[in-house]
Amino acid sequence: xxxxxxxxxxxxxxxxxxxxxxxxxxxxxxxxxxxxxxxxxxxxxxxxxxxxxxxxxxxxxxxxxxxxxxxxxxxxxxxxxxxxxxxxxxxxxxxxxxxxxxxxxxxxxxxxxxxxxxxxxxxxxxxxxxxxxxxxxxxxxxxxxxxxxxxxxxxxxxxxxxxxxxxxxxxxxxxxxxxxxxxxxxxxxxxxxxxxxxxxxxxxxxxxxxxxxxxxxxxxxxxxxxxxxxxxxxxxxxxxxxxxxxxxxxxxxxxxxxxxxxxxxxxxxxxxxxxxxxxxxxxxxxxxxxxxxxxxxxxxxxxxxxxxxxxxxxxxxxxxxxxxxxxxxxxxxxxxxxxxxxxxxxxxxxxxxxxxxxxxxxxxxxxxxxxxxxxxxxxxxxxxxxxxxxxxxxxxxxxxxxxxxxxxxxxxxxxxxxxxxxxxxxxxxxxxxxxxxxxxxxxxxxxxxxxxxxxxxxxxxxxxxxxxxxxxxxxxxxxxxxxxxxxxxxxxxxxxxxxxxxxxxxxxxxxxxxxxxxxxxxxxxxxxxxxxxxxxxxxxxxxxxxxxxxxxxxxxxxxxxxxxxxxxxxxxxxxxxxxxxxxxxxxxxxxxxxxxxxxxxxxxxxxxxxxxxxxxxxxxx
Amino acid sequence: xxxxxxxxxxxxxxxxxxxxxxxxxxxxxxxxxxxxxxxxxxxxxxxxxxxxxxxxxxxxxxxxxxxxxxxxxxxxxxxxxxxxxxxxxxxxxxxxxxxxxxxxxxxxxxxxxxxxxxxxxxxxxxxxxxxxxxxxxxxxxxxxxxxxxxxxxxxxxxxxxxxxxxxxxxxxxxxxxxxxxxxxxxxxxxxxxxxxxxxxxxxxxxxxx
Numbered sequence: 013x014x015x016x017x018x019x020x021x022x023x024x025x026x027x028x029x030x031x032x033x034x035x036x037x038x039x040x041x042x043x044x045x046x047x048x049x050x051x052x053x054x055x056x057x058x059x060x061x062x063x064x065x066x067x068x069x070x071x072x073x074x075x076x077x078x079x080x081x082x083x084x085x086x087x088x089x090x091x092x093x094x095x096x097x098x099x100x101x102x103x104x105x106x107x108x109x110x111x112x113x114x115x116x117x118x119x120x121x122x123x124x125x126x127x128x129x130x131x132x133x134x135x136x137x138x139x140x141x142x143x144x145x146x147x148x149x150x151x152x153x154x155x156x157x158x159x160x161x162x163x164x165x166x167x168x169x170x171x172x173x174x175x176x177x178x179x180x181x182x183x184x185x186x187x188x189x190x191x192x193x194x195x196x197x198x199x200x201x202x203x204x205x206x207x208x209x210x211x212x213x214x215x216x217x218x219x220x221x222x223x224x225x226x227x228x229x230x231x232x233x234x235x236x237x238x239x240x241x242x243x244x245x246x247x248x249x250x251x252x253x254x255x256x257x258x259x260x261x262x263x264x265x266x267x268x269x270x271x272x273x274x275x276x277x278x279x280x281x282x283x284x285x286x287x288x289x290x291x292x293x294x295x296x297x298x299x300x301x302x303x304x305x306x307x308x309x310x311x312x313x314x315x316x317x318x319x320x321x322x323x324x325x326x327x328x329x330x331x332x333x334x335x336x337x338x339x340x341x342x343x344x345x346x347x348x349x350x351x352x353x354x355x356x357x358x359x360x361x362x363x364x365x366x367x368x369x370x371x372x373x374x375x376x377x378x379x380x381x382x383x384x385x386x387x388x389x390x391x392x393x394x395x396x397x398x399x400x401x402x403x404x405x406x407x408x409x410x411x412x413x414x415x416x417x418x419x420x421x422x423x424x425x426x427x428x429x430x431x432x433x434x435x436x437x438x439x440x441x442x443x444x445x446x447x448x449x450x451x452x453x454x455x456x457x458x459x460x461x462x463x464x465x466x467x468x469x470x471x472x473x474x475x476x477x478x479x480x481x482x483x484x485x486x487x488x489x490x491x492x493x494x495x496x497x498x499x500x501x502x503x504x505x506x507x508x509x510x511x512x513x514x515x516x517x518x519x520x521x522x523x524x525x526x527x528x529x530x531x532x533x534x535x536x537x538x539x540x541x542x543x544x545x546x547x548x549x550x551x552x553x554x555x556x557x558x559x560x561x562x563x564x565x566x567x568x569x570x571x572x573x574x575x576x577x578x579x580x581x582x583x584x585x586x587x588x589x590x591x592x593x594x595x596x597x598x599x600x601x602x603x604x605x606x607x608x609x610x611x612x613x614x615x616x617x618x619x620x621x622x623x624x625x626x627x628x629x630x631x632x633x
Numbered sequence: 634x635x636x637x638x639x640x641x642x643x644x645x646x647x648x649x650x651x652x653x654x655x656x657x658x659x660x661x662x663x664x665x666x667x668x669x670x671x672x673x674x675x676x677x678x679x680x681x682x683x684x685x686x687x688x689x690x691x692x693x694x695x696x697x698x699x700x701x702x703x704x705x706x707x708x709x710x711x712x713x714x715x716x717x718x719x720x721x722x723x724x725x726x727x728x729x730x731x732x733x734x735x736x737x738x739x740x741x742x743x744x745x746x747x748x749x750x751x752x753x754x755x756x757x758x759x760x761x762x763x764x765x766x767x768x769x770x771x772x773x774x775x776x777x778x779x780x781x782x783x784x785x786x787x788x789x790x791x792x793x794x795x796x797x798x799x800x801x802x803x804x805x806x807x808x809x810x811x812x813x814x815x816x817x818x819x820x821x822x823x824x825x826x827x828x829x830x831x832x833x834x835x836x837x838x839x840x841x842x
Contacts, residue, residue, distance in 0.1 A: 290646070334640050380641055389709040391641060397707040399651035401717055407642045450715040503647075503654030507720070514717040 014086040014243075015077050015133075016052065016059040018043035021093030023064045025108050035092040036063045038141060038191040042090045045198050045245075052198065052245045054088065066108040070119050074127055084133035086243045088213075089124060092188055095142030104142065121171075128169070135168040135243040137213045141188045143175060168243075170213040170235030170324075174224060189227060193220040200248030207364070208316075209250045212242035214323045218330070233327050241316055276303055284325060287341065288332040293621045296325075296344045297572060304348055311355035318345055318358075322365050335376045339414060342369040343617040347572035350614055363610055369617065370418045377415045377435055381442060388446040402497075402506045405454045408447050409461035413620055415439055416468030420630075421613050423471050433472045440469070440477050451481055452488045454509070455497040456526035457623030463534045464616060467630050470541055482542050486535050490551050493518060494558030494586075498526045499623050528559035528583055530626055536560075536596050537628075545593045556587035564628055568606045571615045571625065605629035659727060663701075666732050670739055694749055696742035701734040703727050740789070762801040763809055770816045777824035779832070 020039025022032045043061040046052030058081055060073050078087070094105040096114070103109075103118035110117045121138070128136050174190025196202035197216045204211055204219050217233040224231050272280075279299045286295075300321070307314040322345050329338035342365050349362040383390045391407060393400050400407075419436045422429035443451065453462070462485060469478035489496070495518045497509050505524035512518045518525065532555065539548045565571070565579025582601065584590045589599070606612045606629065619627045667676060679685075687693040705726065711719045747753050752772055756765040776784045790798055805813075832838040 333638060334643050336642050376641075379639070383639065389713060392709055392712055393640075393643065393645075393648055396648050396652045397709075397712050398655055398720055398723075399648040400712045401715065401720060402651065403644055403647055404712060405715060407644070410642050447713050450713055452715055503650035503652070504657065506651050507654045507658055510717050510720050511724075514721050 013058070013081050013084050014052075014054045014088075015081065015084055016043065016046040016054040016088045016090070017062070017073055017077055018046065018060070018090040019062045019065060019070065019073075019093070019104075020091075021064045021106060023107060024094070024105065026110065028111065029094060029105070029109070032093060034188055035141075038092040038188045039063065039090060041195055042092075042139075042191060045195055046088060046090075050246065051200075051248070052088075054086070064107045067106040067117055067119060070104075070106050071123075074124065078127050078131040078133075084131060086135045086137070087128070087131075087133040088137040088139070088244065090139045090141075092141040092191060095140060102140075104140065125169075136170070137244055138169070138171045139194065139213070140171075140173045141175075141190045142173075168235070170217070170244075171233070172213055172217040172220075172235075173232040174220075175229050175231065189229065190220065190224060190231065193223045198245045198248075203249055204247070206247070206249040206251065208242055208319070209247055210242040211245050211247045212320060212323055213244040214320075214327050215242070216244065218323070218327050233331070235324060242320065272303060280321075284328055287325065287328050287337065291332075291334075291337060291340070293340050293344045294574060296341065297348055297621075298574065300345065300348050301572075304352065308352050311352065311357045314349075314352065315355075315357040315361035318349060319361050319364065321345060322368070326368070335379055336411070336414065339369055339372045339376060340621060342366075342372065343621055344572075347614050347618045347621060350572050350611065350618070351569045353569070353608070353611060359610060362614065366610065366613055366617070370421055373414055373418050374432070374435065377439055380411070380415075381435070381439055384442045384446070388442075391443075391447065398510075399506075401510050402454050404447070405450050405452045406458060406461075408443060408450055409458045409465060410620065412440065412443065412451075413461040413464040413468075416464050417613070417616055417620075419468050419472060420464070420616060421609075424609055424612065436468065436472060437474055437477075440474065444477065444480070449484070451484060453485050453492075453496055453531050454513075455499065455501070456529040456531050457499045458496075459530035459534050460619035460623065460626050462531060463538070463626050463628075463630070464620065466534075466538050466542065470538075475542070478542050479544065482535060482538060482544055483547065485531075486544070486548055486551070489532060489535065490554045491516070494529065494532060494555045494560075495521070495525045496529050496531055497521070497524055528561040528585075530561055530563070530624075532558060532560035532586075533562045533584070533596075534626060536590070536593050537562075537600065539593045540597055549592050552586060552590075552592065557585065559583060559585045562628060563625060564601060564603055566604055568611050568615050568629075571618045571627075572622070574622070576625070603629050658724065662724065662728050663731055663735075666728065666735050670735070692750055694746040696745055699738045699742070701731055701738065703730040703734075762797050763805065766798070766801070767809075767813060767816065770813065770820065773820070774827070775817075775820040775824045777821065777828045779828065779838075781825055781828070783821045783824055 018039040020036035022034075022036045024031065039061060040063075043059065046054045047056040047059050058077070060077060062069060062073055065073070074089075078084070091104045094109075096103055096105070098114050101115075101120045101122055103114045103120050105114075105118050108117060114120075124138065172194075174188065174193075193202070194216065197204050197211070197219055202219060202223075204216055214233060214235060217231065221231045221233060276299070280303075283296050283299050300318075304314055304318065307317060322342060325341045325345070326338045329341040332338075346362045346365040346369060349358055349365075352358045353362060380390075391411070392404065415436055419429065419432045422432045462482075466478050466482055469475075469481065492513055493516075495509075495512070497506065501509065501524045505521055508520045509518075509524060512521050536548060539545045561581055561583045563576070563579055563581050565576050567576075567578060570576045570578075580601075584596065584599070590596050606615065612629070615627045615629070619625050682698065684697070685693070685695045703726070705723050707719060707723070754765050754768045754772060756762065759765040759768050773786060775786065778784060788798075
């Protein structure tokens with residue numbers, strides 16, 4: 013059963029509350045669209061439209077809808093009217109609201125969540141087109157409790173508010189802008205996507221958000237759809253075998269039983285909640301990889317599930333302050349599909365996510381270039397300067413390596429790469445101008461950064477830049493006697509390392525240094541390509557006794573795993589195995605590159621997400 | 634600097650971790666500075682504000698709370714250019730600044746305490762360094778440990794005063810030397826008597842029956 017409750021409140025008993033013009037008509041329009049089988053496919057005979065209701069009428073409607081019809085597949089609640097935030101809760105105002113008594117006279121989001129938690133629709137969509145609608149995020153404390161968060165009976169909740177907490181929802185010609193933008197997507201006046209038969213509220217919300225931001229409103233989107241199928245409305249742009257929404261949902265009701273355990277639900281919600289504050293790509297990978305594995309026997313299910321998850325997590329990541337967060341989130345999901353690319357459906361989903369990641373990188377690179385134009389020091393942390401003596405070099409090489417990905421992809425596809433190369437070259441020039449000496453090795457987690465960055469510079473014909481960057485990196489490595497920090501170095505070790513670099517004495521950090529390191533292998537391996545063999549040979553004696561390594565694994569399907577098996581840890585020592593660059597080149601093993609472009613691209617992303625693997629196969633291509 | 638609205642691969646957790654390690658490092662430096670002048674076992678710490686009172690002492694001196702601070706400016710340019718020396722220089726500057734402030738506080742407080750109790754010797758009025766030293770010995774008490782071991786006082790002198798003191802002690806007459814030794818022995822004996830009286834206030838003291 014798909015049920016909708018649309019509420020619009022124009023008139024209020026209190027004379028101090030201004031009357032609205034368009035709330036009722038917005039609710040009517042939304043109700044019509046949702047209950048139209050061509051668009052929403054919600055059950056017309058059971059769904060409800062309330063115009064300027066009292067609080068008790070609202071509560072009674074919710075009670076009736078959520079109690080009378082057994083199992084609910086999708087429940088969509090729409091509210092247009094006045095709303096406000098008080099004491100950490102968001103309240104929707106009915107006709108008989110008393111402004112000074114909101115907890116008793118208005119409907120809080122918490123009330124709705126408590127009802128939903130008891131009934132457990134497979135997917136719940138909540139849309140609020142009201143002033144301060146973004147304040148509904150304040151009520152998420154109710155949702156985030158264990159008994160409701162990730163409850164196996166509440167697999168998906170999506171909230172969309174057309175205005176942020178401190179904003180007014182705008183009306184234009186008597187209709188709400190937010191509602192109109194939503195209806196444009198539902199009724200096909202605005203393109204969202206054409207690859208799935210149905211649309212999810214998260215993906216529509218992303219589209220609407222972009223539109224509303226242009227007009228000064230900052231919508232809030234929050235939520236996860238943890239079923240494998242979008243459930244909000246039919247996709248008017250899906251031309252392949254179009255079916256009615258109700259039929260689609262019926263067909264998918266069995267298919268989309270993802271079989272997630274309570275622990276998995278909770279882990280996904282936990283990841284979703286911590287994308288802003290406590291982001292760790294490995295945590296997301298370790299959460300989704302077992303889920304993907306359990307769904308792998310049904311490729312179509314897995315493909316749809318990962319696309320839903322990608323929409324939700326990417327949207328969440330886009331709302332964070334870190335412009336690269338959504339890039340990493342998407343990349344983790346795509347890379348986690350590496351073991352299952354034998355399925356066409358999964359490969360298609362992985363390709364779609366990888367393409368979105370590339371698009372995001374290009375957009376973020378533009379933002380970064382513009383930001384650096386306004387503030388050359390924009391890459392510095394705004395607080396705590398000293399940590400950046402260690403973190404900034406990593407941030408810069410990581411940024412350069414990620415921004416090289418679209419370039420490498422375009423070059424590999426032999427498609428028009430001029431624009432991508434130009435953008436990359438501009439960023440490299442910007443960063444060299446301000447941060448030339450911060451493009452330096454401090455940790456072995458930069459090994460892949462150097463490999464991808466230098467490969468891209470060379471492939472783009474930016475030889476001068478490649479020579480300078482590789483030269484400075486090697487010179488600094490020599491100056492530091494080959495000492496680079498391990499990935500898991502802690503704060504005190506990092507402080508000691510900075511002081512050690514200054515003093516040229518690393519005796520205080522012997523336990524924090526990576527041995528063998530992979531950075532030296534990268535620089536020596538690339539030296540002939542960059543024409544730096546003689547330069548490096550001349551100084552190699554300074555690194556006498558330094559050991560370095562390369563991990564090589566011909567099975568690329570495991571390139572996203574936390575620990576890879578069945579590969580080889582190749583180890584060399586300067587002054588024992590290697591005295592000159594050409595000896596390393598001669599000893600270098602034959603590495604068979606992946607034949608599939610997608611595998612190749614995903615392995616590049618994996619190497620940037622997880623700092624203990626280098627995509628050595630790149631030069632084999 | 635205002636917090637930026639957007640960031641690129643920010644790592645606030647790592648930044649905080651490193652910053653906390655730096656704060657710990659500053660704490661260690663401060664502890665070294667204090668420990669160099671005051672034995673750790675003679676150092677007490679208090680969490681809350683308010684005057685110090687020792688209810689049994691009628692003339693207990695409260696030097697009040699003195700704040701020590703060190704402000705450092707880091708240029709963006711130095712961070713952007715990966716100038717790692719700035720960390721060492723800043724730590725060095727912190728050590729020097731805090732050391733100066735601590736010494737000023739320490740000797741200022743001792744001076745105020747002595748002034749308030751009248752426990753002051755005027756070297757000029759005494760006529761000579763040696764006479765002043767004798768007068769100082771007469772004024773102080775030598776504490777004695779529970780086992781009777783005397784804890785002789787430390788003498789803190791500036792460079793000029795130290796030279797004068799050394800010169801006076803090198804040229805000390807046998808009579809003056811005998812007087813000083815007599816004062817020292819008397820003070821130790823007084824200290825032992827004081828310690829025995831203190832121990833006698835317990836119901837019993839020590840393990841011997």
